[in-house]
Amino acid sequence: MATTKLGFIVQRPPYKSENPKLALTHAIASQSVEIYLNDGDMVTADLAFIGDGVLNCIKNQKAMENYGLTSTESHIKSTLMLDLSVFVCREDLDKFGLSEDDIVMDAEEFGAEVKVKVVPFSEINKMMEEVNHLLFF
Amino acid sequence: MATTKLGFIVQRPPYKSENPKLALTHAIASQSVEIYLNDGDMVTADLAFIGDGVLNCIKNQKAMENYGLTSTESHIKSTLMLDLSVFVCREDLDKFGLSEDDIVMDAEEFGAEVKVKVVPFSEINKMMEEVNHLLFF
Amino acid sequence: MKLAVFVSDYKNTVDTLDRLKAEKLGIIFVANGVYHATMKEDGNSSPLLKKSADFYALSEDLDTRGLGSKTDSSVKVINYSGLVDLIFNEYEKLVWL
Amino acid sequence: MKLAVFVSDYKNTVDTLDRLKAEKLGIIFVANGVYHATMKEDGNSSPLLKKSADFYALSEDLDTRGLGSKTDSSVKVINYSGLVDLIFNEYEKLVWL
Amino acid sequence: MGKLTIGCFSSLVGSMNLDFSVKLASAAIEKGHKVDFWVSGNGTMLSIKGQKAFKDYTHLEKTVKELMTKGLTATACEACAEARGYHKENTIEGFKRHSMDWYLASIFDADRVLHIGGE
């Protein structure tokens, strides 16, 4: 019975590279990893958006309407539906003049109970200390 | 009988992306384009390395020895063998403290008569004015 | 020359735009370049908006990123159809940085 | 934590490295990151070399770029074999920026 | 009406430069312009047939095929494709493969050239 904790850090904006979206889909895969593991073993994934990565969280992304592509916003909502911890760096939101009203904070419409946590960078740093491995995107 | 002049501008360092090398190979293709054109029609290609792009020109690149890959240096030599004009921005070399001794200047060992021209940016700008189309890499 | 420069990235790794000279200069924000047309950092607009140029931003790319209503007043919002006209009617040479 | 950060680019579009905290920090220059270990701009070494960290650069990547003999004295040159030992013996977490 | 030659060197999924290029080509064709489309480097990914249409990933095969019926000429760099394991039999029907001089020949009589060189 062991747990391996992973920290997924998204530091780049969406749509320029695939990697913010792949961060989300790979983090979500922590929910199905048990098929490869022994009973009781698990992998957890915490997600943090920092730097220009916070631009992934802006609401009302119309990627499907314009490019036929799932938006990064809707991937964040999927993550919340699966109860993953999603952190967004407060200092970086402040830098861009973005408030909690401007970003995805919950996925209540899909029954998600977990919300995005806007936290100071120091808390994200603490998460990075606590996890076993870091995956930067 | 018409000539279309192209300016190929390389502004990024080698090996991080394929594009400096593709700039050289596409410029070289100006030598074989006639098969598609009417008699007397032609396409010319001038090449200029600016900004971090001048790092492509540093001598003694051992890409083949280390990664089994043709070096950007040897592509520049091929370009000279085909008599293309190759400009390197003097201000950018100066910024990096690089002299003509540090960079590929000729391909005499392969019989090339043309040499690299180290010129101020103003001359590269003039070339950009004179060509019909610009291709930035 | 009449030069249209496409800016497709938010953080650029090249400083080429500062050095380009043109009688008529257009800066077209596409893809992640549209953040220049919309975001402020520490209250400051993108330094690119200080240049002497005509500015355009692609509506489809603004909307994709949730930025539909936030464009700086110096920037004209155009769609793909408008972009085609701009390319053929207003500029001669096109550069994608 | 004992953190090794791989810097693989010359011009970075992220400022993450400035914010990372670690008891033991290693900065490993690979790919185009090796320009930080070798090039000066206007006479100044890369600002990354001012950080409080141990610095390494990959010899194969220096040689590929024609930079074999130019490394800053603060940087230890290692090869792939040395890199494997560094990863397993000196650091616990690895970050590729 | 004019001729626009677009060259795109970016990968199929990721930067969205190919999405941009295809949409621009489509808008230009709608307005009666002629469009030549060259893909080289990672851009040759566009020429592969059998791209599975997931909503999470850029999927351009269908659009490109439609544009070809409306007059788009699309050509991939043959060497760039082969180096990646993309062979003639994996290529979308009607998508040409040539060496790089094809691109320059297309530019020869183009009114406008949009060259997208990076990722």
Added chain:
Amino acid sequence: MGKLTIGCFSSLVGSMNLDFSVKLASAAIEKGHKVDFWVSGNGTMLSIKGQKAFKDYTHLEKTVKELMTKGLTATACEACAEARGYHKENTIEGFKRHSMDWYLASIFDADRVLHIGGE
């Protein structure tokens, strides 16, 4: 001896991140470590068979095959591959295809993880 899991999301030709990953994997295996190698996003290009070996382009198919005989486990993200038109029949023999949870399972008992997320 330890276990290293490498994840690489970069394209075959261009950034040389896959070249780096393959050389690192090789050096680790030489020293007796176990290496798992996950490719996702554009990194799935590594898994395609029939990459033509030109000296101008990164060519890793041969090296990867050799490393697999020495114990390397290489797995590509199946959805990322399919979205690009890379199917099972185009895949290098022995190169596995799984969904993303395979990567996390490999990380579960890895001593070191090097995740290369960008281009």
